[in-house]
Amino acid sequence: MRAEIIAVGTELLLGQIVNTNAQYIAQGCAGIGLNVYYQTVVGDNRERIREAFRLAAARADVIIVTGGLGPTQDDLTKDALSELLGLPMSIHGPSMEKITSVFQSRGLEMVKSNERQAHVLEGCTPLDNDNGLAVGIGLTKDGTHYVLLPGPPKEMKPMFDLRAIPWIRSVMGEEAAPLHSKMLKFAGIGESSLEHRLIDLIDGQQDPTIAPYAKEGEVSIRLTTRATSPEEAERKLAETEREIRGRVGEYIYADRDVPIEHEIVSLLIRSGKTAATAESCTGGMVSEMITAIPGSSAALRGGIVCYTNEAKHELLGIPSELLEGEGAPGAVSAETAALLAERVLERNSSDYGLSVTGVAGPAESEGKPVGLVYIGVAERGRSPEAIKLQLSGNRGSIRLKAAKQALYLLWQRLK
Amino acid sequence: MRAEIIAVGTELLLGQIVNTNAQYIAQGCAGIGLNVYYQTVVGDNRERIREAFRLAAARADVIIVTGGLGPTQDDLTKDALSELLGLPMSIHGPSMEKITSVFQSRGLEMVKSNERQAHVLEGCTPLDNDNGLAVGIGLTKDGTHYVLLPGPPKEMKPMFDLRAIPWIRSVMGEEAAPLHSKMLKFAGIGESSLEHRLIDLIDGQQDPTIAPYAKEGEVSIRLTTRATSPEEAERKLAETEREIRGRVGEYIYADRDVPIEHEIVSLLIRSGKTAATAESCTGGMVSEMITAIPGSSAALRGGIVCYTNEAKHELLGIPSELLEGEGAPGAVSAETAALLAERVLERNSSDYGLSVTGVAGPAESEGKPVGLVYIGVAERGRSPEAIKLQLSGNRGSIRLKAAKQALYLLWQRLK
Incomplete structure (x- = not known):
């Protein structure tokens, strides 16, 4: 079956609010195997709401509508559907009693x-x-199923989960197959190279489906399958996952939706080890990400933000000869990155040291280009190492990519 | 003119992401007097994208599309429009050069x-x-105007503001109502108290309109007016701004859309002073925010992330007696906050020291409740001070509010 989600409300068209309802409903539909083909937003205009319904009925089997059920003259959803289908409206007794008693209890007319x-x-x-006064509606007419829900999320969500989903399941019958999905999270590889290495799988996908996407410096793949039992789903997902791991397994850091810093904190805690960070161009972003994870105080001892050369020298004892002067490697160099990682490990009495130093832009620095970044990784009892990266994007994007790459390198060392 | 916004992406239909792009574009359209009648979401399916375009062309004059401009086989927006309009595609030279040089500079094939x-x-x-590789498109065919934008918000927003809006204005001609607007940025006051103190202005607003909103720990008010000349606009905006400043002026840190850390960096550079940060519960967020501002190396010497008590002791010499033991104030205390700010000032040879220590949750700490946060501010030649806050929300929200409050207190000291 095909579904369409319609949100009614001029405030959405004006951009005053974000259409979070559509996302919530879309997730719910995916969960019962109902395919959403379109989402539509229409204003509080009777004619255009009716036209949106007419169009949706032509291309969907299930139409889920939010908004326009309130008491004002702008709330026209039921009127528009009544007109379109030629069905009269009446008062729902129990809802009317509830409305009357709420007004009475508040002493209002x-x-x-x-x-x-x-x-x-x-x-x-x-x-x-359960959380407001407007009654919702489930209605089948001429083979099309309509669900009308209130607009405010605190009323819509429970009504959708507790009343609408069971009603939709009942009209879907056997088609209501539970979808099973699994997330694979990648680090250290960009979206396009990942896709390039899986292109035949993605192009040939049927069941499970393979959906790659990228956000905030992370790349993920969601595998989704339709199955009658959890066992069948697991078998189908496992087969595709095995194929993907065979090609790009070294970049997979988790098989559920967690950031890489979550895995780092887990690995450190499990091994009873701690890390410390020395950040120049990322200015504290790496330690901020790690400490966003609850329980990270057992994993991260502390960090140094050595944004200036003075700070690198004063806080971490990096020799000035390394940082400045004729022929010196400079702050943005493999030598400095490695020494920063080693020194921050020592200063914090940690087991691992992680450093980032680079040119985030907008201007070049030390005659070095924007996007040049060195990551240093130190481990107690081993020589520190440094990796060179050339990143693209604006200042914010370079900083984010540098921080995520640093986390990836630490994770590689830990796993 | 009528507009329609189309977002392309199966991840939207599956509810994996929220359609924030539609809101952003809708606000921009409202700003130039372009009426949005519909928003549509369609998946990565060539036929359905084409149908969505065909339908939009029948009911709108301007069609603004986001998503589907990337490199993968799922990115079909341009292909679909090319098919619908019978217009051939070609390579845009400058964009191709940019793509090639980005790959070369990264040493990738x-x-x-x-x-x-x-x-x-x-x-x-x-x-x-300016922030990615996919070129956007403005195109007029058979009286309908098409604008194709990339999906990632960090690419879409600047392209929409800087390239698409001027192009749309040009095709709208005189219909593009010249709106003038001004942003007032607030710190140290929550959205609801701000609204409470301006409620009569907000309720009675006509021209200029007064739109308060909150995001990521910052509260803003946008004043917007329609005027035939910049002088008239300025006069009308100034009058409303004066009224607002009379009531809540002490919380206004800027009259344009910049984060408070931008103002801090400017104030420090102007006075030739530097700051340093000592962060416990925010884990580097404050220094990360400050160093996100280009040129901040002249303002922030460095920072210490003293997430654990060991780090507070080892890196900043906070006495163990202050942190632990019977009757000790503990890590989350005014005493520790003040001393952290003073010590980080000294260690970094800075003029100002700023510290944050608190309980971000999810669990309480030292028997102190989640959300209890102390901010310390030190200034060379003055005794350090500490301020106590009780913040609400989840871990992420408490950390963000604590960081923004710390910045607000430093800004107050500097201004």
């Missing part, structure tokens, strides 16, 4: 327009609203 | 599919991408 929130369409299944 | 990001349609106006 009920305005006539509040009756509108108790309106239902002939032949529908009323969907109770 | 360019995958053929990356060429797709340089594709343009015959007769279009290419829209440069």
Whole structure:
């Protein structure tokens, strides 16, 4: 079955609010194997709402609508559907009683327009609203299934989960197959090279589906399959996962949706080891990411933000001869990166030291180009190492990529 | 003119991400008097994208599309529009050069599919991408205006503001209402208290409009007016701004859209002074924010992430008696906050020291409640001070609010 999600509300068209309802409903639909083909937003205009319904009925089997169920003259969702389908509206007794009693208990006189929130369409299944006054609707007409939900998320979400989903499942019958999905998280590889190495799998995908995406310096792949039992799902997902791991397994740091810093904290805690960071161009981003993980105090001893050469010298004892002067490697160099990692390990009495030094831009530095970054990794009892990167993007993007690459290199060392 | 916003991406239909792009574009359209009648989301399917375009062309004059401009086989937006309009695609030289040079500079071999990001349609106006590789498109065909933008918000937003809006304005001609707006940025006050103190202005607003909003620990107010000349706009905006400043002026740190750390860096550089940070619960977030500002190396000497008590002791010499033991104030205390700020000032030979220590959660610490945070501020030649805060929210939210409050206190000291 195909579904369409329609959000009604001029405030969405004006950009005053974000359409988080559509995401919530879309996730719920994916969970029961209902394919959403379109999402639409339409304003509080009776004619355009009706047209949106007419169009949706032509291309979807299940139409899930949020918004426009309130008491005001702008709340036109039920009126528009009533007109389109030629079904009369009536008052839903229990909802009307609830509205009346709420007004009475507040000592307020009920305005006539509040009756509108108790309106239902002939032949529908009323969907109770546990967190507000507007009753929802489930309705089948001419083979199309309509679900009307209130707009405020705190009313919509429970009504969707507790009343609408069971109703939709019942009209879907056997088609309501639970989808199973699994996330693979990658580090140290870009989205396009990852896709390049999996292109035949992605192009030929059917079941499971393979959906790669990237955000904030991380690349993920979501595998999704339709199966009648968890065992069948697991078998199908495992087969595809094995194929992917065979090609790019060294970049997979987790098989669930966690950031790489989460894995680093787990690995450190499990081995009873600690790390410390020395950050120049990332200015504290790496330690900020690690300490965002609850429990990270057992994994990260501390960090030094040595943004200036003075700080590198004063806080971590990097010799001035290394940083400045004719022929010196400079702050942005493999030598400095390695020494920063080693020194921060020592100063913090840690087992691992991680450093980042580079040119985040917008201007070059030490005659070195924007995007040049060195990552240093030190480990107690081993010589420190440094890796050179040339990153692209603006200042923010270079800093983010540098921080994520540093975390990737530490994770590689730890795993 | 009527506009429609189309977001392309299966990840939206699956509810994996929220369609924040639609909101951003809708706000921009409202700003130039372009009425958005519909928003649509469609998956990465060539036929359905084409149908969405065909439908939009029948009901809108301006069609703004995000997503599907990337290098992969799933990126089909340009292909679909090319098919619908019967316009051939070609390679945009400057974009191709950029892509090639980015791959060269990274020492990577360019995958053929990356060429797709340089594709343009015959007769279009290419829209440069300052933050990514995919070129955007502005195109008029049969009286309908198409704007194609990349999906990632960090690429989409600047391209929309700097390239698409001027192009749309040009096709709108006189219909593009000249709106003038001004942003007031607040720190140290929450959204609801700000609204409470301005409620009569907000409720009675007509021209200029007063739109408060909050994001990522910052509160802003945007004043917008419609005027025939910049002078008239300035006069109208100034009047409303004066009224607002009379009530909550002490919390306004800027009259344009910059983060507070930008103002801090400016103030420090102007006075030839430097600061240093000592962070416990924020783990480097404050220094990360400050160093995100270009040129901040002249303002921030360095920072210490003293996440553990050992780090507070070893890196900043906080006496163990202060941190631990019967009757000790503990790590989360005014005494520790003040001493951290003073010590980090000394260690970094700076003029100002700023510290944050608190309980970010999820569990309490030292028997102190989640959300309890102390900020320390030290200044050369003055006794350090500490301020106590009780913040609400989850771990991430408490850390963000603590960092922004620390910046606000430093800004107050500097201004």
